[in-house]
Amino acid sequence: MIFKFANPLKFQRFTKQIQPFALSLSIIFLFFGLFFGFFRSPPDYLQGETVRIMYIHVPCAWFSLMIYSVIAMCSIFSIAFKHTLADIISRSCAPIGACFTLATLVTGSIWGKPTWGTWWVWDARLTSELILLIFYISLIIINNAYENKEKGDRYAAILAIIGIINLPIIKWSVDWWSTLHQPASISKLSSPSIDNSMLVPLFIMTFSLFFFFISVLLLRIRGEIIQRKIDVIKFSHVR
Amino acid sequence: MVLEIISVYFYRNKKLIFDNFNLKLKKSQIMILIGSNGAGKSTLFDIIVGILEPNNGIIKLDNIMIEELSAKKRKMFTYLPHKDSLKDNLTIEENLISWINISGNILNKDQINRSLEYYQLSELKKKFVANLSQGQRKKVLLTKLILAKTKLWLLDEPFNGLDADSIKKTKKLIENHAKNGGSTLLSNHLDLSIKNSKKIFLQPIKKSRDIVKFETWDDIR
Amino acid sequence: MVLEIISVYFYRNKKLIFDNFNLKLKKSQIMILIGSNGAGKSTLFDIIVGILEPNNGIIKLDNIMIEELSAKKRKMFTYLPHKDSLKDNLTIEENLISWINISGNILNKDQINRSLEYYQLSELKKKFVANLSQGQRKKVLLTKLILAKTKLWLLDEPFNGLDADSIKKTKKLIENHAKNGGSTLLSNHLDLSIKNSKKIFLQPIKKSRDIVKFETWDDIR
Amino acid sequence: MKSDFYILMSREISIGIKNFFVLYTFASFFIISILIFVFAIGSDLIAKNNIYEPIIWVLLIFSVMLVSENFVSNDCNDGSLKELQFLGYNEELIILCKSITMWIMILLPMIALMPIVSIFFKIDYVDIFYLFINFLFATPSLVLLSLVSSLFSMQLKRNKIIQFIIILPFYIPIIIFTSSSKKFALENNLYNNNFLILIGIFFITLPLCLYTSRLIMKEINK
Amino acid sequence: MKSDFYILMSREISIGIKNFFVLYTFASFFIISILIFVFAIGSDLIAKNNIYEPIIWVLLIFSVMLVSENFVSNDCNDGSLKELQFLGYNEELIILCKSITMWIMILLPMIALMPIVSIFFKIDYVDIFYLFINFLFATPSLVLLSLVSSLFSMQLKRNKIIQFIIILPFYIPIIIFTSSSKKFALENNLYNNNFLILIGIFFITLPLCLYTSRLIMKEINK
Numbered sequence A: 001m002i003f004k005f006a007n008p009l010k011f012q013r014f015t016k017q018i019q020p021f022a023l024s025l026s027i028i029f030l031f032f033g034l035f036f037g038f039f040r041s042p043p044d045y046l047q048g049e050t051v052r053i054m055y056i057h058v059p060c061a062w063f064s065l066m067i068y069s070v071i072a073m074c075s076i077f078s079i080a081f082k083h084t085l086a087d088i089i090s091r092s093c094a095p096i097g098a099c100f101t102l103a104t105l106v107t108g109s110i111w112g113k114p115t116w117g118t119w120w121v122w123d124a125r126l127t128s129e130l131i132l133l134i135f136y137i138s139l140i141i142i143n144n145a146y147e148n149k150e151k152g153d154r155y156a157a158i159l160a161i162i163g164i165i166n167l168p169i170i171k172w173s174v175d176w177w178s179t180l181h182q183p184a185s186i187s188k189l190s191s192p193s194i195d196n197s198m199l200v201p202l203f204i205m206t207f208s209l210f211f212f213f214i215s216v217l218l219l220r221i222r223g224e225i226i227q228r229k230i231d232v233i234k235f236s237h238v239r
Numbered sequence B, C: 001m002v003l004e005i006i007s008v009y010f011y012r013n014k015k016l017i018f019d020n021f022n023l024k025l026k027k028s029q030i031m032i033l034i035g036s037n038g039a040g041k042s043t044l045f046d047i048i049v050g051i052l053e054p055n056n057g058i059i060k061l062d063n064i065m066i067e068e069l070s071a072k073k074r075k076m077f078t079y080l081p082h083k084d085s086l087k088d089n090l091t092i093e094e095n096l097i098s099w100i101n102i103s104g105n106i107l108n109k110d111q112i113n114r115s116l117e118y119y120q121l122s123e124l125k126k127k128f129v130a131n132l133s134q135g136q137r138k139k140v141l142l143t144k145l146i147l148a149k150t151k152l153w154l155l156d157e158p159f160n161g162l163d164a165d166s167i168k169k170t171k172k173l174i175e176n177h178a179k180n181g182g183s184t185l186l187s188n189h190l191d192l193s194i195k196n197s198k199k200i201f202l203q204p205i206k207k208s209r210d211i212v213k214f215e216t217w218d219d220i221r
Numbered sequence D, E: 001m002k003s004d005f006y007i008l009m010s011r012e013i014s015i016g017i018k019n020f021f022v023l024y025t026f027a028s029f030f031i032i033s034i035l036i037f038v039f040a041i042g043s044d045l046i047a048k049n050n051i052y053e054p055i056i057w058v059l060l061i062f063s064v065m066l067v068s069e070n071f072v073s074n075d076c077n078d079g080s081l082k083e084l085q086f087l088g089y090n091e092e093l094i095i096l097c098k099s100i101t102m103w104i105m106i107l108l109p110m111i112a113l114m115p116i117v118s119i120f121f122k123i124d125y126v127d128i129f130y131l132f133i134n135f136l137f138a139t140p141s142l143v144l145l146s147l148v149s150s151l152f153s154m155q156l157k158r159n160k161i162i163q164f165i166i167i168l169p170f171y172i173p174i175i176i177f178t179s180s181s182k183k184f185a186l187e188n189n190l191y192n193n194n195f196l197i198l199i200g201i202f203f204i205t206l207p208l209c210l211y212t213s214r215l216i217m218k219e220i221n222k
């Protein structure tokens, strides 16, 4: 197993090298994405200029789901093998995921006002996304509710695994129930029903946010490792 | 060997509590754990009964690893932890009957009544546990020892809160148990002379760790 | 007279617990309540502080009837009951600060830190009380005595669960308090020699009553 | 030799019977809160729009959650949950017995309340039948879920309300399928379909809840 | 010399802040249960019949009751309620401070949730104003009542649900006047009347609750 070779020290050094690289990639992609999004893509013939919110909304939505799946996978791993790295990753992921989810909700609402005429509807997708936010916040709270970090990790892992059910509901709710929200038009298995001029900036923005996620994640992981080392030293002196 | 603890390591909230701890308890032996507050006596009991899992090491009861016991466990030891697991809104008698059932003993009312006599609880047996004094509660707990038919007793500070008379009675109970071939592991702070007992001193471990030596992921758990 | 209990009668759940009980506690006096389990030691403490009302009799603190004290009470005594009133999800330090505020003391952080040193709790002061061992909790409770500036201490089994070293320290604390003019009433089961202390023996009252004599409504309450 | 299941069940029931008035309080709680709704909305409006089903189900959920706490928290606080564990009882079995007891002691007698409820809401007999069937098939999952959530909240001291947050999302499917059962059945011409779904949900929640509660109980004493 | 009131308030608040996420859980509990109602009844039906008011109030009652337990039961179980009593604090003052803290820490921030709720239920601005005024005047009574009922249930161990039954009847007048405020105001052409009634109710519940809680607290240690 790869973790046998990588000790925390090496891992830390590795993240230190990768992190600035990811951050600069993110900034470059962001620059291109915004440029293409604002100047090189046409307004929608139905929605007009508001369609440009898509370039933020859709990647954020994708990542809100992806990050939760990362957490869920790490949680399963952590319960099965009790590996510390899994705990560290899921602990570091939770706040980032919460931010992406919040961004999805906010941008979605802003988009919804002109297109649907309302900020909010009790649509299955919107609701399940809201529940996803609540799950994220609960994870953060449980992670920090205990003096003993291990305990917080374990409980958060259990909760995260329970919350997996939410993911397919978010993803396929638009297909299961007839709803207001846009059904899958980009992430369809067959060819996407969207023009290339919109697809390109969308993907560039996706890459940008992806590298942004990676760089913040690595930063948080490093902080977490250092924090844990400090804790070990601090607690080992306590009688 | 009734109880065998072999090179146990245990971390509690990042603090090392047992560092290669070993213990062997033979038949008819009384062993007293002595240690300052926070040394890890209650933790040790929890590890022995399998409530807490040691980070490393083996615990054997009657030469069988505890992980392999499960349902058989309840015939092997009687553990009286600090928290007394008595239901406030049941009477003494009902509490004991409930305990008898779950601990796998088979006893009739008569035996219960006789055992209640030992600590003079017979008159109180219809009282709710909520309305007992601290020491009376403890006595109800100790009555379980008279009822139990197990070979190994694990007692976490059994003399706490008892009056002088009851302490003597409890001592006698433990000594009799040893005579009949039972073993006892108990923790205690008082200066009591229990016959044929062996004392084990637990020291709180002070081990400062070197930051450069964090080499595996388990180190920073 | 610091504390005066004059001919107190008390029934608990129809059982007579105090039958014309009298007690006088002078300045600089240490008095130890000794009695079998269920004799009524904890009940006596509760009566003194006004949590329970005696059916008959007078209790005076500093020659004032306790009913007339209310807010002044908290400057007069420090009572450590069996239940430790520590909040599990606060740290040791926070618990003590909270107690200082409600008990009407005025103290700064420095004094708290110094008093924590007495039982070697300084390193643990940022730990949640939920994660302490039984004895460590008790020590947190006893630290209140170092912080308190009251003349009268009421301690319900203060040595319970403490290790030998801490028992010595607590004894010294009480003796010092007496030297400085304070009085202590404590209940205890152990065989401890505390200097200049006076022992009071409580006996459980066994009084069978004559059914013909039930003449007032209070008799059958 | 008695089986573990038998021992645990008899323990739960003997403790439960001592607290028999939990049932009474549960029932009157349920009725009073229905009354509040009737007062607030007006029974005509309820009858006209057929919204009695959601109201009943939401209230049922709340009351089950409140009761389930009693079943877990006492055992946890006085240390008898720990005792059961070190005596070698299977964690899954403990929760299973608890939920069976809770269902028998609290929810089964509720069926007797049905006629009263039907009077309040002016429900006719066919609909009562639907309610009854739904009740039978949906409540086991409710009980299981609420027990798990109470277990979860045991650890989070002073914050019992968090259990709702953890578990309410899971109630949503149950709610959807119970509170629109009649509509569902009529629309699809499938009278049994709905019940089958509820049974299906039960067989998903059962292993899930048992396993989760095992995981939680392993952690509780750390 | 600090006054008793000041000491008790700062104690409550310092303990409360440690449990700051009670507020979060309270809020999300509130939102999730609204969600369940919306799912169960359907948002169209709610908007059409204007039944959001009863729903909000019933949920508010439930959540206040759940939180109030936190405020009382811990103090009671760890013996600090007893400590406050033997230190000579006035029983009425203790409960008063608890209720003020609870109101400030839990219910006041809820006002910030109002806009979100209004989005969920599609309530327009005039109605939000009514909701807001009602909220301000009705919640103090709610808080007081729920604290008394939690105290009650402390006495009756293992049966927390009983508090609901004791106290729910008292909620009914509050519920009636809050959940039909708009209808009321429009019908009678008396826009202020309703609020005056709520204030009146508050001034009845205040002394009643304080006195009752004193009586209960005197009994608790016996």
Ligand code: HEM
Pocket (backbone or CB within 6 Å): A054, A057, A058, A061, A062, A065, A104, A105, A106, A107, A108, A109, A111, A112, A113, A115, A116, A125, A126, A129, A130, A170, A171, A181, A182, A183, A184, A185, A186, A187, A188
């Ligand atoms: C608060 C409101 C909203 C929320 C919570 C929300 C949530 C989501 C989520 C979770 C996804 C990702 C689904 C997936 O990966 O398949 C998504 C995708 C999408 N959303 Fe929204 N959304 C909101 C409002 C809107 C609005 C108003 C529009 C436009 C009318 C919109 C258009 C889209 C589109 C086009 C996609 C991409 C679908 C695909 O091809 O996968 N959303 N949204």
Ligand SMILES: Nc1ncnc2c1ncn2[C@@H]1O[C@H](COP(=O)(O)OP(=O)(O)OP(=O)(O)O)[C@@H](O)[C@H]1O
Pocket (backbone or CB within 6 Å): B130, B131, B132, B133, B134, B135, B136, B161, C012, C013, C017, C035, C036, C037, C038, C039, C040, C041, C042, C043, C044, E221, E222
């Ligand atoms: N809440 C209660 N309700 C009714 N009776 C009680 C209650 N608490 C205690 N008693 C009874 O009152 C008597 C005195 O109890 P108390 O707690 O004062 O004893 P104690 O001397 O402190 O004993 P111990 O040494 O065990 O602490 C006992 O017989 C007990 O059964």
Ligand SMILES: Nc1ncnc2c1ncn2[C@@H]1O[C@H](COP(=O)(O)OP(=O)(O)OP(=O)(O)O)[C@@H](O)[C@H]1O
Pocket (backbone or CB within 6 Å): A148, A239, B012, B013, B017, B035, B036, B037, B038, B039, B040, B041, B042, B043, B044, C130, C131, C132, C133, C134, C135, C136, C161, D221, D222
């Ligand atoms: N739940 C817990 N989480 C984290 N640490 C704990 C927990 N319980 C106890 N500890 C710590 O573990 C150490 C050992 O505790 P333990 O209860 O085993 O001590 P003990 O020897 O029984 O002491 P005592 O004589 O006071 O009962 C202590 O330092 C304590 O602070």
Ligand SMILES: [Mg+2]
Pocket (backbone or CB within 6 Å): B041, B042, B043, B082, B156, C133, C134, C135
């Ligand atoms: Mg211990």
Ligand SMILES: [Mg+2]
Pocket (backbone or CB within 6 Å): B133, B134, B135, C041, C042, C043, C082, C156
């Ligand atoms: Mg006592």
